[in-house]
Amino acid sequence: xxSDTLPSRIARLxxxxxxxxxxxxxxxxxxxxxREWIPMxxxxxxxxxxxxxxxxxCVAVTTGAKCLSASQIPQCRGLVLHDCHAEILAIRAFNxxxxxxxxxxxxxxxxxxxxxxxxxxxxNGDWPPLELHPDIKIxxxxxxxxxxxxxxxxxxxxxxxxxxxxxxxxxxxxxxxPATTNADKDDTTNEASLIGRAxxxxxxxxxxxxxxMDAESTRSKSCSDKLALRQVSSLLSCETNLxxxxxxxxxxxxxICPEEEISRVACExxxxxxxxxKALNGRAWPETNTVDQDDGDQRHGYRFHPFKILSIPSGQIxxxxxxxxxxPCPSDDKPSKPKTKPGNVSAIxxxxxxxxxxxxxxxxxxxxxxxxxxxxxYETLINGVKQGNRASAPLARGASALSRARLxxxxxxxIEQSRGLEGNxxxxxxxxxxxxxxxxxxxxxxxxxxxxxxxxxxxxxxxKGWVPxxxxxxxxxxxxxxxxxxxxxx
Numbered sequence: 001x002x003s004d005t006l007p008s009r010i011a012r013l014x015x016x017x018x019x020x021x022x023x024x025x026x027x028x029x030x031x032x033x034x035r036e037w038i039p040m041x042x043x044x045x046x047x048x049x050x051x052x053x054x055x056x057x058c059v060a061v062t063t064g065a066k067c068l069s070a071s072q073i074p075q076c077r078g079l080v081l082h083d084c085h086a087e088i089l090a091i092r093a094f095n096x097x098x099x100x101x102x103x104x105x106x107x108x109x110x111x112x113x114x115x116x117x118x119x120x121x122x123x124n125g126d127w128p129p130l131e132l133h134p135d136i137k138i139x140x141x142x143x144x145x146x147x148x149x150x151x152x153x154x155x156x157x158x159x160x161x162x163x164x165x166x167x168x169x170x171x172x173x174x175x176x177x178p179a180t181t182n183a184d185k186d187d188t189t190n191e192a193s194l195i196g197r198a199x200x201x202x203x204x205x206x207x208x209x210x211x212x213m214d215a216e217s218t219r220s221k222s223c224s225d226k227l228a229l230r231q232v233s234s235l236l237s238c239e240t241n242l243x244x245x246x247x248x249x250x251x252x253x254x255x256i257c258p259e260e261e262i263s264r265v266a267c268e269x270x271x272x273x274x275x276x277x278k279a280l281n282g283r284a285w286p287e288t289n290t291v292d293q294d295d296g297d298q299r300h301g302y303r304f305h306p307f308k309i310l311s312i313p314s315g316q317i318x319x320x321x322x323x324x325x326x327x328p329c330p331s332d333d334k335p336s337k338p339k340t341k342p343g344n345v346s347a348i349x350x351x352x353x354x355x356x357x358x359x360x361x362x363x364x365x366x367x368x369x370x371x372x373x374x375x376x377x378y379e380t381l382i383n384g385v386k387q388g389n390r391a392s393a394p395l396a397r398g399a400s401a402l403s404r405a406r407l408x409x410x411x412x413x414x415i416e417q418s419r420g421l422e423g424n425x426x427x428x429x430x431x432x433x434x435x436x437x438x439x440x441x442x443x444x445x446x447x448x449x450x451x452x453x454x455x456x457x458x459x460x461x462x463x464k465g466w467v468p469x470x471x472x473x474x475x476x477x478x479x480x481x482x483x484x485x486x487x488x489x490x
Contacts, residue, residue: 007139008312010056012320013044014141017058017373018061018063018321020367021367022367024345025063026347027323027343034339035340036342036343040143041089041090041143042141043091043094044056044059044138044140047112047135049137057351058351059097061090064084067083068082068083074471077479081384081385082220084384085223093377099407099411102130103355105130109354113354114132117129118131131250134247138235139254140254140255142256143324144257144261147222148207149204149205149228158327204276224271225466228276229463232280232305232456233452233456241442241452246302251305253308255310257310258316273304277459285451285454286301286450325340344383348402350376350377352376379401384400385398396479396482404435405480408435415429436474
């Protein structure tokens with residue numbers, strides 16, 4: 001039966017966790033009869049797949065469909081999430097959970113998910129110090145297709161008028177000043193060519209969010225593009241990369257969607273080994289990486305790892321999730337078409353780490369259990385900050401645990417607690433004074449940490465048209481100091 005397949009079981013598990021969230025984390029029906037819809041994503045670990053001891057563990061559930069415009073980025077100071085699409089939040093939530101799992105292991109608490117490196121090689125030594133257990137595979141479940149290239153055929157089919165939208169006119173060239181660099185000019189030129197849902201005939205290209213022509217432009221790349229990049233850089237974030245070595249099983253094994261949300265042609269083009277990333281087949285970072293080929297999934301290093309596109313029957317999603325975006329109605333049905341709009345609230349939930357020690361971001365009011373899973377993090381966000389805070393004037397108390405500043409603070413705490421165990425290799429990380437410097441330090445470290453930067457650079461060149469969403473790097477961890485609490489302490 002279809003309901004007994006691994007994708008269907010993963011989908012049911014994610015929906016069970018979402019269903020247990022409070023109503024404030026879910027879309028609502030408004031007094032005027034309009035209702036909200038929201039994409040939802042879950043991250044599920046499968047331990048011992050296809051063995052008698054197989055277990056499915058839902059580690060994160062997220063919802064969201066919003067992102068910030070380019071003009072808002074410089075105001076963020078690491079405290080505001082740039083991209084709150086459900087898929088991107090899910091990857092950040094996975095890294096938050098994994099960092100806390102590493103914290104426990106480095107504090108001598110055994111973990112069923114992370115272990116100390118079992119093998120090293122002359123090229124990379126034993127750095128980073130940890131790796132995933134080899135019996136783990138990671139799946140992402142989505143209630144709708146990732147925006148961007150993987151859903152272009154779906155977008156075309158949904159249009160009453162499939163005529164490609166016109167591209168906006170190119171932005172005027174900035175006035176040249178002594179401080180203007182060639183990179184600045186290139187970014188301005190590239191940004192003008194970064195398209196949303198315009199020009200359907202342009203396939204296999206990097207696209208921006210949101211896919212609306214009446215919205216202020218963003219530089220956030222589509223979920224299709226970001227997931228494609230993750231097929232090279234792995235699920236590890238800049239911060240987690242400092243602790244966990246890249247193995248084949250830290251890449252997504254599969255992305256699961258309802259069957260009607262999958263265009264096989266589009267997915268092969270966006271993600272497949274014969275699609276737009278074909279030039280990366282067989283590449284490895286570091287290029288000279290030599291490892292024991294018998295280690296299977298525990299071979300260390302970055303490679304191009306295309307994930308499987310898996311499906312659940314469309315009828316199953318209809319029974320599981322009432323908050324999907326409704327399908328387009330024919331034009332003659334317009335009068336009876338229900339009013340819908342995307343919800344503006346993002347929900348974030350992660351499972352507690354296996355060592356279950358108190359977490360610095362843990363809210364005592366969080367749910368104790370979701371379908372038997374202890375809660376590690378529970379937040380509701382609006383515009384990239386915790387509900388009740390303003391993104392236009394971000395403060396530490398409003399920063400999500402998944403924000404750049406909080407994740408940097410978390411990895412710094414983990415490193416500080418384990419310095420005696422791992423020697424002085426982390427000194428340069430601890431000395432970083434800005435987020436930009438932290439990223440530079442990570443890219444300049446020897447071995448696997450450095451290889452990640454080169455892998456990302458090469459993948460972006462293959463994807464073509466990737467414009468950095470820069471402007472939120474020149475800040476330090478002092479942004480996490482609450483000015484009101486600081487005044488009271490004096």
